[in-house]
Amino acid sequence: MEKHSNPINSTELGQVVSSCACFNLRKASRVVTQHFDEILKPSGLLITQFTILVAIARVKSGTINELAEVLVMDRTTLTRNLKPLEREKWLEIELGQDKRTRIIKLTSTGEIALTKAFPLWQQAQNGVVEFLGESRWSTLLLQLAEVTEIHHSR
């Protein structure tokens, strides 16, 4: 009765490649990340860094935990991702009232970098939307939001 005491067959292997939710998401991420990084290059920002700066600008200032929550990113990942941004002086990290916390703030240099990068982001974003078409794009965005919710169901 053990269905998989025998080696995986060719059909099953094909199934994984063609339909694995994780592989196909990661693959699309790789491709789209390269698309954005390519266009953002003149700004000196990677798309991942641009995103973090935007998140900081939105909340004005916040703790690591708060930012990680917004970005749906592991706290320790965020801590390390802040390092290059701090080095470039795009953000500042200061002690909070509660001395366990660190408050992240955008600097004026960071604000300028963000302002310069924004039109490039728009260009890259438009590239994707135009490539897919408005309708398919809005569907994709919706499904991405839904699949992301799977992490609350644990």
Next chain:
Amino acid sequence: MEKHSNPINSTELGQVVSSCACFNLRKASRVVTQHFDEILKPSGLLITQFTILVAIARVKSGTINELAEVLVMDRTTLTRNLKPLEREKWLEIELGQDKRTRIIKLTSTGEIALTKAFPLWQQAQNGVVEFLGESRWSTLLLQLAEVTEIHHSR
């Protein structure tokens, strides 16, 4: 006429977070990767490693370049990702006829690891499909395939 000589406004910032193709893809990837890794844990394989082994099993044997093509992954990324798999003896890398190439082959140990991991992959995959529902899932898979095509249009 310079639209963005002024700082980005709050509406624009919100736009990025809610609609950036790259951020939303990467966010979904992070969440779904954790979902798969969690369920695959007993197999000792990460989902990224499982995917690579499947790709190798499918083509029986192939060069780094061929595999990277299939996986839509940078060649140098693949080279490094093979390292832990080689260390665990799940695959072998031998010299090709053309001595510039390396031929990647699954070992019998790798075959066994794959066979054990497959039901877990199915479980994780079914989790996603059931969470979204068949219809939304198939739509998502389709749109992911389409957006991935953006890398040919360069």
Next chain:
DNA sequence: TCGAAACGAGTGCATATACACTTAATTCAT
């Protein structure tokens, strides 16, 4: 046939990602 161009793969470097564990500060119950 020989030298240049093309090609396959590896390495240096930088960044992204997250789990397990640790440390320091705060909160809260007794």
Next chain:
DNA sequence: ATGAATTAAGTGTATATGCACTCGTTTCGA
């Protein structure tokens, strides 16, 4: 008020990702 439980954040370690550059091999044209 004090000690235990909780909380915020950093660090060790491992993997993932890709660009720029290098090195060795093959191919191909003069």
